[in-house]
Amino acid sequence: MFLDPEAPIATCIRPSCENCALASRLHCHFNDKDLGAFLASVMPAFILGGIGLYRFGVWPFGLWVAFSLSYFGLIEIRVMCSHCPHYAEEGNSLKCWANYGSPKPWRYRPGPMSRAETVIFLAGLAFIFGYPAAVFLWTSQWLWAALEIVFVIAFFARTEAGMCNRCMNFNCPLNRVDQATRLAFLKQNPLLEEARKREA
Numbered sequence: 001m002f003l004d005p006e007a008p009i010a011t012c013i014r015p016s017c018e019n020c021a022l023a024s025r026l027h028c029h030f031n032d033k034d035l036g037a038f039l040a041s042v043m044p045a046f047i048l049g050g051i052g053l054y055r056f057g058v059w060p061f062g063l064w065v066a067f068s069l070s071y072f073g074l075i076e077i078r079v080m081c082s083h084c085p086h087y088a089e090e091g092n093s094l095k096c097w098a099n100y101g102s103p104k105p106w107r108y109r110p111g112p113m114s115r116a117e118t119v120i121f122l123a124g125l126a127f128i129f130g131y132p133a134a135v136f137l138w139t140s141q142w143l144w145a146a147l148e149i150v151f152v153i154a155f156f157a158r159t160e161a162g163m164c165n166r167c168m169n170f171n172c173p174l175n176r177v178d179q180a181t182r183l184a185f186l187k188q189n190p191l192l193e194e195a196r197k198r199e200a
């Protein structure tokens with residue numbers, strides 16, 4: 001279901017993960033607990049937003065669901081995940097904490113995200129997480145709006161503090177890994193460093 005936690009990822013040149021100082025600083029491997037923790041933090045905003053939009057109307061709800069599925073199933077995979085070292089693993093679908101099961105129709109692209117990709121990535125997130133609260137505010141459902149905003153803020157705060165600070169996708173604009181850890185990881189994953197220099 002997940003990668004072997006003892007074996008280095010596809011881009012890493014170390015023979016083994018044993019005694020690797022980066023193992024505790026970066027999330028090179030994922031497990032069911034990571035996936036469960038991510039789902040537990042994102043679901044409150046999704047469930048409340050979905051119920052509230054459905055009460056508002058089937059079409060606004062359907063539009064939001066369709067866009068969310070396209071975004072997490074394809075758009076985000078192209079603009080952001082295809083730049084992530086995890087994308088280089090074997091198999092036709094992702095097996096990580098956030099987009100588990102999403103297909104990988106494109107080749108791995110280790111270089112940085114382009115400006116257009118960054119805009120599409122952030123705009124898609126803003127729509128998915130902002131649209132329900134915007135509808136609640138527009139229709140004066142203050143309690144629903146307040147709860148949705150709290151859930152969205154809690155999700156992003158939890159993700160930034162517990163996941164983005166250990167994520168190996170340094171190309172993502174939300175990545176929070178410190179510079180020393182980045183440099184150490186790039187040294188062990190020269191393919192990423194070469195692509196970064198080539199496309200800088």
Ligand code: SF4
Binds near residue numbers: 007008009020028
């Ligand atoms: S950097 Fe390489 S060796 Fe170290 S934990 Fe990650 S995959 Fe394993």
Ligand code: SF4
Binds near residue numbers: 081085086097
């Ligand atoms: S960027 Fe995140 S969600 Fe995308 S493949 Fe990498 S770890 Fe998974």
